[in-house]
Amino acid sequence: MIPDPTFITAVEARLARCFDDVRQPATTASLPALFEATPQEDMLLEAVRDLTFRGGKRLRAQLVHIGAALFDPVAASHGATVDVAAAVELLQTYFLIHDDIMDGDETRRGGPSVHVALGARCQSDAMGMQQAILAGDLACALQESLMAGLDIADAQRRTRVTALFAHMHRTVIRGQSLDLLGTAPPETIVRLKTASYTTEGPLLLGALLADAPASALVPVRDIASALGIAFQYRDDLLSLFGAPEKTGKPTGSDLRAGKKTHLVAMAWERADTATRAFIDAHLGAAHLSDNDIATFFDIFRHTGAIAAVESAIAHHTDRALQVLSRMSVSPVGKSALRALAIQMAQRDA
Amino acid sequence: MIPDPTFITAVEARLARCFDDVRQPATTASLPALFEATPQEDMLLEAVRDLTFRGGKRLRAQLVHIGAALFDPVAASHGATVDVAAAVELLQTYFLIHDDIMDGDETRRGGPSVHVALGARCQSDAMGMQQAILAGDLACALQESLMAGLDIADAQRRTRVTALFAHMHRTVIRGQSLDLLGTAPPETIVRLKTASYTTEGPLLLGALLADAPASALVPVRDIASALGIAFQYRDDLLSLFGAPEKTGKPTGSDLRAGKKTHLVAMAWERADTATRAFIDAHLGAAHLSDNDIATFFDIFRHTGAIAAVESAIAHHTDRALQVLSRMSVSPVGKSALRALAIQMAQRDA
Numbered sequence: 001m002i003p004d005p006t007f008i009t010a011v012e013a014r015l016a017r018c019f020d021d022v023r024q025p026a027t028t029a030s031l032p033a034l035f036e037a038t039p040q041e042d043m044l045l046e047a048v049r050d051l052t053f054r055g056g057k058r059l060r061a062q063l064v065h066i067g068a069a070l071f072d073p074v075a076a077s078h079g080a081t082v083d084v085a086a087a088v089e090l091l092q093t094y095f096l097i098h099d100d101i102m103d104g105d106e107t108r109r110g111g112p113s114v115h116v117a118l119g120a121r122c123q124s125d126a127m128g129m130q131q132a133i134l135a136g137d138l139a140c141a142l143q144e145s146l147m148a149g150l151d152i153a154d155a156q157r158r159t160r161v162t163a164l165f166a167h168m169h170r171t172v173i174r175g176q177s178l179d180l181l182g183t184a185p186p187e188t189i190v191r192l193k194t195a196s197y198t199t200e201g202p203l204l205l206g207a208l209l210a211d212a213p214a215s216a217l218v219p220v221r222d223i224a225s226a227l228g229i230a231f232q233y234r235d236d237l238l239s240l241f242g243a244p245e246k247t248g249k250p251t252g253s254d255l256r257a258g259k260k261t262h263l264v265a266m267a268w269e270r271a272d273t274a275t276r277a278f279i280d281a282h283l284g285a286a287h288l289s290d291n292d293i294a295t296f297f298d299i300f301r302h303t304g305a306i307a308a309v310e311s312a313i314a315h316h317t318d319r320a321l322q323v324l325s326r327m328s329v330s331p332v333g334k335s336a337l338r339a340l341a342i343q344m345a346q347r348d349a
Numbered sequence: 350m351i352p353d354p355t356f357i358t359a360v361e362a363r364l365a366r367c368f369d370d371v372r373q374p375a376t377t378a379s380l381p382a383l384f385e386a387t388p389q390e391d392m393l394l395e396a397v398r399d400l401t402f403r404g405g406k407r408l409r410a411q412l413v414h415i416g417a418a419l420f421d422p423v424a425a426s427h428g429a430t431v432d433v434a435a436a437v438e439l440l441q442t443y444f445l446i447h448d449d450i451m452d453g454d455e456t457r458r459g460g461p462s463v464h465v466a467l468g469a470r471c472q473s474d475a476m477g478m479q480q481a482i483l484a485g486d487l488a489c490a491l492q493e494s495l496m497a498g499l500d501i502a503d504a505q506r507r508t509r510v511t512a513l514f515a516h517m518h519r520t521v522i523r524g525q526s527l528d529l530l531g532t533a534p535p536e537t538i539v540r541l542k543t544a545s546y547t548t549e550g551p552l553l554l555g556a557l558l559a560d561a562p563a564s565a566l567v568p569v570r571d572i573a574s575a576l577g578i579a580f581q582y583r584d585d586l587l588s589l590f591g592a593p594e595k596t597g598k599p600t601g602s603d604l605r606a607g608k609k610t611h612l613v614a615m616a617w618e619r620a621d622t623a624t625r626a627f628i629d630a631h632l633g634a635a636h637l638s639d640n641d642i643a644t645f646f647d648i649f650r651h652t653g654a655i656a657a658v659e660s661a662i663a664h665h666t667d668r669a670l671q672v673l674s675r676m677s678v679s680p681v682g683k684s685a686l687r688a689l690a691i692q693m694a695q696r697d698a
Contacts, residue, residue: 022519044526098486102479127529130451133482134526137447140489141518148511155502162497169490170371177393177483180476 004065007077007085011061012053014086018142019049043121047114047135048142052093055109055248057349059231060092060202061085062340067206067220069333075210076333080152084161084205087143091165091197094139095172101132102180103257110248152209160208168201186260187229194235195228203227219323223337226320230313230345236261237309238349240297246349252293258284262312267305275299317345353414356426356434360410361402363435367491368398392470396463396484397491401442404458404597408580408693409441409551410434415689416555416569418682424559425682429501433510433554436492440514440546443488444521450481451529452606459597501558509557517550535611536578543584544577552576568672572686575669579662579694585610586658587698589646595698601642607633611661616654624648666694 022045064085069076099105100113107113112120114135119128147165152158175193178184184192203224207217238247239254240263254261260283268279279299282292300306320341324334371394413434418425448454449462456462461469463484468477496514501507524542527533533541552573556566587596588603589612603610609632617628628648631641649655669690673683 043530044522098482102482122530130529131526133447133451134522134529136486137489138519138522140486141515141522144493144518145512145515148515149508153504155504159498163494166490166494166497169493170487173393173483173487173490177480180479180483181392181471 004077007065007082008058008061010077010082011058011085011089014082014146015052015089018086018090018146019045022142022145043118044131044135044138047118047132048090048093048097048139050111050117051096051108051114052089052139054111056089056092057347058085058089059340059344060088060198063199063202063224064088064206064209066333066337066340067203068210069206069336070210070220070327070329071207071212071216071333072210073330073332076206078209080150080161081206081209083146083150084165084209085202087146087165088197088202088205090139090143090146091169094136094143095176095197097132097136097139099176101129101136102176105253105257107249107253110245154211157208157211161205164201164205164208168197168205171196171201182260186262186265190229190232190262191225194232195225198231199224199228216327216329219327223320223323226316226323227341227344230316230320230341233262233309233313233316234345234347236263237306238347240300242348248349252288252296255283255293255296256285256288263300263305263309266308267300267303270303270305270308271299275303313345317341353426356414356431357407357410359426359431360407360434360438363431363495364401364438367435367439367495368394371491371494392467393480393484393487396467396481397439397442397446397488399460399466400445400457400463401438401488403460405438405441406696406698407434407438409437409547411689412548412551412573413437413555413558415682415686416552417559418555418685419559419569419676419678420556420561420565420682421559422679422681425555427558429499429510430555430558432495432499433514433558434551436495436514437546437551437554439488439492439495440518443485443492444525444546446481446485446488448525450478450485451525454602454606456598456602459594503560506557506560510554513550513554513557517546517554520545520550531609535609535614539578539581539611540574543581544574547580548573548577565676565678568676572669572672575665575672576690576693579665579669579690582611582658582662582665583694583696585612586655587696589649591697597698601637601645604632604642604645605634605637612649612654612658615657616649616652619652619654619657620648624652662694666690 023042062085064081065076068078068081075081096108097114100108101115105113106116111117113132115128115132117128118131118135119125122128122131147162150158150161152161171192175189175191175196179189179193200221203220204217207220212220236254236259239249240252242251244250264279264283268276271279278295282288282296285292321338324337324341327334372391411434413430414425417427417430424430445457446463449457450464454462455465460466462481464477464481466477467480467484468474471477471480496511499507499510501510520541524538524540524545528538528542549570552569553566556569561569585603585608588598589601591600593599613628613632617625620628627644631637631645634641670687673686673690676683
């Protein structure tokens, strides 16, 4: 069965082992003790581990698995596929830690973000921020360790996998930079900052791990890209209308942060002058009241913005499913991807 | 000839090519255009490139080269050796960018640190800090790209090299974390934060690239460790007594930052009560006057702290040379390492 619950269990175990391995640097990686063993400072490692295991849907891991299953259901459960899936999850931890610093977000996955947790532990906001930069760096170094140990006999295949991973890494950085600068269109941001490492990278990494033919990579990318956009649009709606205990984010946090989501763009496009003035004046305002947030909800409803975003989610999901239906790939992988696509579009957390 | 000037030229060219390659992501890494080509945002890339090529001694690159030359003078000039040397230099860029944010350092290699430069460009200190976190991340992603493309036919050798690289990466993070927290003895910090990626990692990476026997790794590490400590002690002296136009740092910046260097420890240990009180009151004080700095200089002189640090540099360098003299390695590599060790101990920048 794909997605195989035992695959996700294997990814969780691989992540746990990765944290255990680095506690004892002297015996790591079948190398002798290259740096003198010193008492392991666990604060950063605990912070990274805590966020990695605190919820998270393992969506990216599943997509690596399914990307491989499309072309080779056996390769989908290989150790290298588990390793890459775990590395993508650690890459996600790293981005979340650094993004929360940059965006000043205090909550993540239903708990304190890492800079807030470390700030409390060190009794200093400034120290919390400094240590959180390092915690993000450590999550990145941990994925590097995982990718270094990748067991892929074919050198060319291995290089394609690791080079794509690095390319994905760079792409997300570019997306986050442009998002902060506010100089690029929202679709570019969604593509670079979210789709890149949520759907495109993971599905393509899976495909490369299963030695997919070069001709299949563009359709796989197109499917993943459409799913990534639908994913982000659903995320935008959930951050406003989802249950905070499920999404792990307080209601309205995107509005307080002034995020110019597709939902906001749709509302603005359809709004009259007075309503546009309200949006411009209140989006990203420091202290939005509950009343202001309720007004935003009304605007999203009566302008038809919510319906427009729901329709865009359906459109992108359909587009992905259409491309998928035309591909000659393993039936088991195909039906797994179809099921996951629908689940991603309709999720409530 | 080792160190071969053509090797450093090759590293510079490799670094330049690395920056050029990622400008055109669509054609990178012999993969098809996996993410849609978008107008390349060059601000971060320029910031990383600028710092990478602004001075820097390429000491780490030379040590990779010499580490290989000890065991195989031919492997010392292989493409993979050049790639790893360039990756270590990019790792250094990444650490410098993040460290300067954490330490609040405004000057680096004789110019503005990256967060200062980006803050000026974006006309916002906060944006400069955020973009600089990303610039550091990008330098890290660039080294990941280089390491991904590593051309090493032997899979086991390749894994040892990439695993050691990741181990080195994690070690520096741990060192910087402990340094900020101020909870570890100075020797531990020097070892983890500086020697790890300045001398130990580079020399060992070179050795692994040249397929050094396992029995040689501990002596190589011991040589590198001693050289790394001597390097840091020389750095401590230079940051106080060196010419700012050569060191790229304003005189006394370590004192203003309150760094508890070996020099400071030696002075404190030898000082009388009144002098200790001066050190405790002024080290790390927000606005040290030129007079205060001059007083520190006097203290370092009359307590004999400078002589003690010079003697420690000589001691560690001698220790390294003694271990080296007992090794059966290539004469050309041995004499190159001996020359570099002396140069590192006696440098004026």
